[in-house]
Amino acid sequence: MSLLSLIFGNKPKSAVQAKERLQLIIAHERNSLSSKPNFLPELQQELVAVISKYVSVNQDDIKVSLEKQGNYEVLEVNIVLPEPGAAR
């Protein structure tokens, strides 16, 4: 899958092997007629809440970035999942 290799293909393999990660990318392509407000920051909070129902997530292990470029708004959420059996 080409997109996969583009996103993850150039990461060093040694240090990341032991951690489980979840990466969430939301891209909103808007046109010039759009009247919709920027809802991605609110959406992100709800999405993280949903994810937390499936895996235990430490708030400190969540990194969020929001970028705008032209017609695109892109929200990226990177979550390091706790190790199996780790005491939280």
Place this chain on the structure above:
Amino acid sequence: MSLLSLIFGNKPKSAVQAKERLQLIIAHERNSLSSKPNFLPELQQELVAVISKYVSVNQDDIKVSLEKQGNYEVLEVNIVLPEPGAAR
């Protein structure tokens, strides 16, 4: 932003200009010790439900794909948003 151009940079511009789109990518990097089940398909349904609270989404306009490669599970959700003022 390089990731943005990698995802969207090679699309033809003429036909897609008028539509608003939302693209959601979730990548789960697992390690060999992982005991977590594959929760992405369930997660996807909840995420789409959350998104539907912010924008009106027609179920027919949602395309979902789930791929596995090595330690990665990647869920991709593409949503074409209805045009402003379009009759539903």
